[in-house]
Amino acid sequence: MKRVALLGMPNTGKSTFFNRITGASARVGNWPGVTVDLLGAKVLLGGEIVELVDLPGIYDLHGFSDDEQVVRHFLENNAVDLVLLIVNTSQIERQLSLVLQIKQLNLPAVVLLNMSDEARKFGITVDTQQMGEVLDLPTVSLSAKYGTGYKEAYQLINRAVQASHPVRLERIREMLAQDAQIEAAMEAALSKAVQIPVQLSDNLTARLDHVLLHPWFGLPLFFVVMYVLFQAIFFLGSPLQEGVGWALDQLRQGVLDPALAPAPAMLRGLLLDGIYNGVGTVAAFVPIIILFFLFMAIVEDTGYLSRAAFLMDALMSKMGLDGRSFVMMLMGFGCNVPALMGTRVMRSRALRLLTMLTIPFSLCSARLQVFIFITTALFTPRAAPVVLFSLYMFSFATAFLTALLFKKRFQNTEPFILELPPYRFPTLRQMALRGWHEARHFLNRASKFIIAGVVLVWLLTHFPAGAAPASPQTWAGMIGAFLSPLLDPIGINQQLAIALIFGFVAKEIVIGSLAVIYGMEGTALMGLMGHQLDWVQAYSFMLFTLIYTPCLSTIATIRSESKSLPFTLLAVGWPLGLAWLLSFAFYQGARALGY
Amino acid sequence: MNTVKLSALKPGEAGIISALNTEEDLFHRLAALGFRIGKQVNVIRGARFAGPLQVRIGTTDVMLRINEARKIDIKPLS
Numbered sequence A: 001m002k003r004v005a006l007l008g009m010p011n012t013g014k015s016t017f018f019n020r021i022t023g024a025s026a027r028v029g030n031w032p033g034v035t036v037d038l039l040g041a042k043v044l045l046g047g048e049i050v051e052l053v054d055l056p057g058i059y060d061l062h063g064f065s066d067d068e069q070v071v072r073h074f075l076e077n078n079a080v081d082l083v084l085l086i087v088n089t090s091q092i093e094r095q096l097s098l099v100l101q102i103k104q105l106n107l108p109a110v111v112l113l114n115m116s117d118e119a120r121k122f123g124i125t126v127d128t129q130q131m132g133e134v135l136d137l138p139t140v141s142l143s144a145k146y147g148t149g150y151k152e153a154y155q156l157i158n159r160a161v162q163a164s165h166p167v168r169l170e171r172i173r174e175m176l177a178q179d180a181q182i183e184a185a186m187e188a189a190l191s192k193a194v195q196i197p198v199q200l201s202d203n204l205t206a207r208l209d210h211v212l213l214h215p216w217f218g219l220p221l222f223f224v225v226m227y228v229l230f231q232a233i234f235f236l237g238s239p240l241q242e243g244v245g246w247a248l249d250q251l252r253q254g255v256l257d258p259a260l261a262p263a264p265a266m267l268r269g270l271l272l273d274g275i276y277n278g279v280g281t282v283a284a285f286v287p288i289i290i291l292f293f294l295f296m297a298i299v300e301d302t303g304y305l306s307r308a309a310f311l312m313d314a315l316m317s318k319m320g321l322d323g324r325s326f327v328m329m330l331m332g333f334g335c336n337v338p339a340l341m342g343t344r345v346m347r348s349r350a351l352r353l354l355t356m357l358t359i360p361f362s363l364c365s366a367r368l369q370v371f372i373f374i375t376t377a378l379f380t381p382r383a384a385p386v387v388l389f390s391l392y393m394f395s396f397a398t399a400f401l402t403a404l405l406f407k408k409r410f411q412n413t414e415p416f417i418l419e420l421p422p423y424r425f426p427t428l429r430q431m432a433l434r435g436w437h438e439a440r441h442f443l444n445r446a447s448k449f450i451i452a453g454v455v456l457v458w459l460l461t462h463f464p465a466g467a468a469p470a471s472p473q474t475w476a477g478m479i480g481a482f483l484s485p486l487l488d489p490i491g492i493n494q495q496l497a498i499a500l501i502f503g504f505v506a507k508e509i510v511i512g513s514l515a516v517i518y519g520m521e522g523t524a525l526m527g528l529m530g531h532q533l534d535w536v537q538a539y540s541f542m543l544f545t546l547i548y549t550p551c552l553s554t555i556a557t558i559r560s561e562s563k564s565l566p567f568t569l570l571a572v573g574w575p576l577g578l579a580w581l582l583s584f585a586f587y588q589g590a591r592a593l594g595y
Numbered sequence B: 001m002n003t004v005k006l007s008a009l010k011p012g013e014a015g016i017i018s019a020l021n022t023e024e025d026l027f028h029r030l031a032a033l034g035f036r037i038g039k040q041v042n043v044i045r046g047a048r049f050a051g052p053l054q055v056r057i058g059t060t061d062v063m064l065r066i067n068e069a070r071k072i073d074i075k076p077l078s
């Protein structure tokens, strides 16, 4: 099978093009370094099935960072039939250097001048035919985002695939000629085929930056934006979640209860009180998850993340981190795993490790579900959003504290240089793709972890046979009793202890298992928890859940990205200890104050 | 003509790059972002608390720390 690779500088639209041509839903974002790993898909090109590979962006072939090494490694270990070189047309004056480097390697290539829509807006014109002749490579202009010029590009690629033959490279670095030579070739091509206005006409970006990067208001504005976004998710999401919960409840009472009435009590309990209640309580959060990631997609695509890096870098440098570390923490609010992988753009290992140590404190969307559930159950509608926001503040605070404490051990002198791309806005299609992608990801986890988790919890809370469900005589009760010397001082009772243990695997299981443990779901469960717990216990439980450990996938990612067992142990052990200490301080402090 | 460090330019000022005094990997990254000898840089703004500078080089906006800006020699344009 022929292999076609997408190459280009970061943030030029490779993944956008990949999605358009394959129908896949690779992650897209206005941030250099969204793709940090290979992603392949099979497509029909030139009359045959070929493998198209989306690669991380590279600035040049000298690259040293981990994401750039992924590309070099790929090129050195795989025969490639054709390279699709994606260039951001607005920045052709510098991105041509990569095109010329690839050309030196004698790889068969097609040049795709992407973002033609933006180039036109900024007043940059490229004579595509001239450019193709000067470069001696087939060249076409298109907009991967809006689709203009896509047909022509597709036909050109088809023809190129038909004519292609595999090329295998070795020792790329040694093949690169002198930079001076490339510079001369660049000047020649630019002067022949490209016209750039003296004054760029991107007024929108300049005006927005004037406000958003304002020396005094920039940072406060950032926190206001964050606050408004999270409140919006809470206010829009809560009714949706209750609606789905209500519908699932009706389904159970109206259809499932009568249908399963003849089944043996044990089986009925497992199916309804175990799996249905557990999974249903979690599934009610699907609308919030989709909503959350729609907002995430918008924030990521606007280019505001780079601005956040700009605003926060001074503060981050005091903690031994940089602006990119902060952006990764923000990405971690969606899911910690891609954020951990996103640190591949950092070249210094110390900086990478220190950033990876802080990311697990980011309050990810799975933990958000737990907190929305508990805050709605135990706090007034007025107080709940504030409580939730305080947890986000704890999330930042613990991450910063961790960096401060460990910066000596992970010292680095990595230079900080980052592009500030123009502001953009995702199309509806891009948002829908992202929402769908995340919903699928969630259902995937649900079917893997959550069902197994709630079944286990059900067994633990109902056996040995004869014990009253969730009583101290059950296995769950015994585990709870065993852990009580550790958990009593932080106000976590035996029911919650079981939920915490399973939360180690995935946070989604926490609410699922609470539903099973208390034998109720949705609103009824919230009501009961409101009776059995007071707010001090609940907050202590949430603090512990926020800090103690993200989930097994996160730990596995830390292990594979750091390639170090001692580091992984540190990344698991330190948050566990910190979680206990903070919950202890909070719980005992609040009790001492008489709450 | 006299040269200064890029870090010495104020927002709104511009200059022509005359030398990049950096290690090899930073040199390549700067070159890929458009920092080449003879090119013009405009300083757009600086972040508070001695944070990074935002500079424009050709059609690309780049932020870099003062520390990195010190390694770039500039002939100021008045």
Ligand SMILES: Nc1nc2c(ncn2[C@@H]2O[C@H](COP(=O)(O)OP(=O)(O)OP(=O)(O)O)[C@@H](O)[C@H]2O)c(=O)[nH]1
Binding pocket: A008, A009, A010, A011, A012, A013, A014, A015, A016, A017, A027, A028, A029, A030, A031, A032, A033, A034, A035, A036, A055, A056, A057, A058, A114, A115, A116, A117, A118, A142, A143, A144, A145, A146, A301, A424, A426
């Ligand atoms: N205006 C415009 N924006 C585009 C176009 N193609 C992509 N974009 C936007 O450019 C940004 C980067 O797109 P990606 O597809 O993530 O770029 P990438 O090259 O895969 O980036 P990395 O994976 O980080 O290297 C996103 O905000 C896209 O929506 C285009 O043709 N026109």
Ligand SMILES: [Mg+2]
Binding pocket: A014, A015, A016, A027, A028, A034, A035, A055, A056, A057
């Ligand atoms: Mg990508």
